[in-house]
Amino acid sequence: MDETQYYKSVYNKFWVNQTKKYGYAPYEKKLVEIISQSSPERVFEVGIGTGWPIGTALKEKGIRVDGCDIAESAVALAQRELDNEDGIWTGDIREYKGDFVYDVTYCVRASWCIPGFYQTLKKMIDMTKPGGYVVFDVMDKNSFYCIKSRCVQVKEKYYKFLGIHVDQRYGTHYMLLSELKHFLRKNGLRYAFWREWEITGRQDRKNAPKVVFCCRKER
Numbered sequence: 001m002d003e004t005q006y007y008k009s010v011y012n013k014f015w016v017n018q019t020k021k022y023g024y025a026p027y028e029k030k031l032v033e034i035i036s037q038s039s040p041e042r043v044f045e046v047g048i049g050t051g052w053p054i055g056t057a058l059k060e061k062g063i064r065v066d067g068c069d070i071a072e073s074a075v076a077l078a079q080r081e082l083d084n085e086d087g088i089w090t091g092d093i094r095e096y097k098g099d100f101v102y103d104v105t106y107c108v109r110a111s112w113c114i115p116g117f118y119q120t121l122k123k124m125i126d127m128t129k130p131g132g133y134v135v136f137d138v139m140d141k142n143s144f145y146c147i148k149s150r151c152v153q154v155k156e157k158y159y160k161f162l163g164i165h166v167d168q169r170y171g172t173h174y175m176l177l178s179e180l181k182h183f184l185r186k187n188g189l190r191y192a193f194w195r196e197w198e199i200t201g202r203q204d205r206k207n208a209p210k211v212v213f214c215c216r217k218e219r
């Protein structure tokens with residue numbers, strides 16, 4: 001099973017319940033605030049999940065939310081939640097062939113399960129109007145959390161080497177912030193960013209390596 005198929009099967013089952021558990025907390029509220037700050041009319045979400053709570057909060061502000069996700073069951077729920085069957089589709093953003101350009105494109109709480117996220121970002125930039133915004137969050141590679149999960153991966157590789165069965169799973173994709181910032185500048189984006197603990201007020205840096213970026217595309 002390749003990585004995309006793996007995440008598709010995981011998220012078809014897992015995310016539908018998990019999203020309610022996470023709720024609509026300060027982190028999600030901050031994402032909505034950032035995405036809606038320029039009063040966009042139409043936005044696109046990569047990895048939209050069930051559409052709740054972020055898409056729902058944007059829709060309540062009168063914003064049309066389009067999007068895509070590889071998990072069909074999540075897409076069916078998002079289409080219903082956001083009352084948008086035409087604009088929400090099953091698949092990877094890199095398959096998008098349309099030429100519509102959005103006020104804001106965003107990818108939140110999903111980048112770490114998308115291999116080759118730079119390609120996704122490039123596509124998001126192309127799908128954004130000049131002067132529009134690209135918003136996303138990433139997991140910081142320079143974090144204890146990343147080191148911890150690498151140790152687990154090494155342990156699992158060792159078990160496999162010994163012939164001990166471990167369930168196949170793919171790890172989180174962490175991003176190097178210095179490399180990411182260079183990529184954004186090279187692609188004509190000005191950016192601001194916030195670390196998760198700055199948003200939530202929880203100083204647990206070991207478990208909060210998310211960093212939110214809000215980027216403006218040059219006119």
Ligand SMILES: C[S@@+](CC[C@H](N)C(=O)[O-])C[C@H]1O[C@@H](n2cnc3c(N)ncnc32)[C@H](O)[C@@H]1O
Binds near residue numbers: 052070071074093
């Ligand atoms: C943690 S959920 C977040 C959903 C939503 N963004 C939210 O914040 O509620 C991650 C989502 O990304 C989707 N996903 C994973 N890889 C993807 C890809 N390559 N293209 C589009 N969606 C993807 C998963 O199916 C899942 O629904």
